[in-house]
Amino acid sequence: MKKKIAIVTGSSGQDGSYLCELLIKKSYKVIAADRRSSRDNKWRHKFLKIDDKLIYEDFDLGDLNSIVALFRKYKIDEFYNLAAQSFVAASFKTPLSTSEITGIGVLRIIDCIKNYQPKVKFYQASSSEMYGNSKLKFQDEYTKFNPRSPYAVAKLFGHHITKNYREAYNLFLCSGILFNHESPLRGDEFVTKKIVKHLVEVKKKERSHLELGNLYAKRDWGYAKDYVQAMWLMLQKKIPEDYVIATNKSHSVKFFSDLVLKALKFNYKWVGKGINEKAIDKLTRKPLIKINKKFYRPAEVNFLKGSYKKAKNQLKWRPKTSIKELVKIMVDFELKNSSYKNS
Numbered sequence: 001m002k003k004k005i006a007i008v009t010g011s012s013g014q015d016g017s018y019l020c021e022l023l024i025k026k027s028y029k030v031i032a033a034d035r036r037s038s039r040d041n042k043w044r045h046k047f048l049k050i051d052d053k054l055i056y057e058d059f060d061l062g063d064l065n066s067i068v069a070l071f072r073k074y075k076i077d078e079f080y081n082l083a084a085q086s087f088v089a090a091s092f093k094t095p096l097s098t099s100e101i102t103g104i105g106v107l108r109i110i111d112c113i114k115n116y117q118p119k120v121k122f123y124q125a126s127s128s129e130m131y132g133n134s135k136l137k138f139q140d141e142y143t144k145f146n147p148r149s150p151y152a153v154a155k156l157f158g159h160h161i162t163k164n165y166r167e168a169y170n171l172f173l174c175s176g177i178l179f180n181h182e183s184p185l186r187g188d189e190f191v192t193k194k195i196v197k198h199l200v201e202v203k204k205k206e207r208s209h210l211e212l213g214n215l216y217a218k219r220d221w222g223y224a225k226d227y228v229q230a231m232w233l234m235l236q237k238k239i240p241e242d243y244v245i246a247t248n249k250s251h252s253v254k255f256f257s258d259l260v261l262k263a264l265k266f267n268y269k270w271v272g273k274g275i276n277e278k279a280i281d282k283l284t285r286k287p288l289i290k291i292n293k294k295f296y297r298p299a300e301v302n303f304l305k306g307s308y309k310k311a312k313n314q315l316k317w318r319p320k321t322s323i324k325e326l327v328k329i330m331v332d333f334e335l336k337n338s339s340y341k342n343s
């Protein structure tokens with residue numbers, strides 16, 4: 001039987017790697033559309049042992065010709081757009097390029113779908129960051145958006161233009177509004193990976209302590225491997241729609257740090273308040289975690305908790321991994337493979 005063809009942009013990233021792995025298992029011909037890098041950006045593919053099963057194509061969300069080339073070369077069944085400047089903190093420093101890539105980049109792709117292959121099924125990686133500081137107990141597909149960073153504003157453009165093209169041109173375009181999802185393959189700068197990696201280094205006496213920003217921001221953290229399943233499920237439906245993917249639980253950065261400190265069997269306690277709050281070793285009284293103001297954001301999102309009710313009812317999807325299991329997966333990986341990668 002002829003293999004289905006899937007394009008995955010941002011395949012070198014966390015989600016792209018797990019999604020490529022999933023699609024290969026499902027016997028797709030998978031085109032990994034990534035930008036050229038002077039560093040090794042295939043380490044995740046090598047780790048998952050999928051690098052020799054992918055077809056690599058040069059691609060940049062800022063370069064329309066590289067997108068058109070994909071539509072000229074392949075008869076595409078499914079197109080997953082995971083590429084983005086995805087780090088919220090960086091978006092405050094590079095707002096123009098973030099808007100150009102994370103926002104307008106989406107339009108470049110869906111305009112090609114409209115013009116060249118209108119039967120393509122398209123997935124857009126929307127984000128819970130689009131909700132910003134919502135006052136509600138949880139966020140779902142009906143919650144008002146209130147973006148709090150250039151990243152979130154750019155994602156909201158991508159989200160709305162996807163919906164607009166779906167309605168205006170009757171195209172199969174979906175957005176997954178995904179809440180934070182983590183894994184051993186998460187980029188080093190994101191808070192969960194940073195906490196795990198740095199505390200493992202402290203444990204191994206390769207680092208004196210970990211520095212964090214806002215300990216009290218709360219996030220709905222799931223496991224990336226569970227979440228890429230939902231992306232695929234959305235494109236298997238008859239009717240294109242948007243779905244929230246989350247765990248319906250919310251925890252603070254401090255709580256996540258506690259889980260990691262405990263998993264690594266640190267004998268510690270929290271002392272001090274505000275900028276002086278610290279986790280210290282009970283015996284030596286040396287700091288294990290300190291606050292550094294440079295990790296605070298110009299505008300923070302304080303609380304996110306997603307309801308995945310629609311995904312559960314319509315996609316039969318649910319999160320399978322608890323936050324404690326997630327911490328164990330990440331800590332075990334870091335203890336074994338800390339020198340493996342180069343992100």
Ligand code: NAP
Pocket residue numbers: 009010011012013014015016034035036037041059060061062081082083084085086087101125126127128177178179180181182187
């Ligand atoms: P990630 O690890 O940061 O991966 C982002 C990918 O985008 C990388 O492959 C990166 O390539 C690529 N990229 C960046 N700029 C590009 C450009 N100009 N042209 C082409 N590719 C470019 O992100 P992730 O965590 O896997 O997230 C995947 C997507 O979901 C992103 O769009 C993110 O914004 C969104 N999202 C993530 C979460 C989450 O919690 N993880 C939640 C909601 C939404 P390089 O390797 O060359 O840098």
Ligand code: F7E
Pocket residue numbers: 086087088089126127128129178179180181189190191192194211212213214215217218219253295296297300301
């Ligand atoms: O921050 C706080 C920080 O950078 C989480 C991206 O995948 O998920 C991610 O965005 C929270 C924030 O993720 C540090 O202020 C404290 O409140 O891990 P993060 P994010 O900003 O939530 C969404 C859904 C996406 O779409 C994005 O692409 O943790 N925090 N101290 C810190 N954050 C970092 N990075 N570093 C710290 O030292």
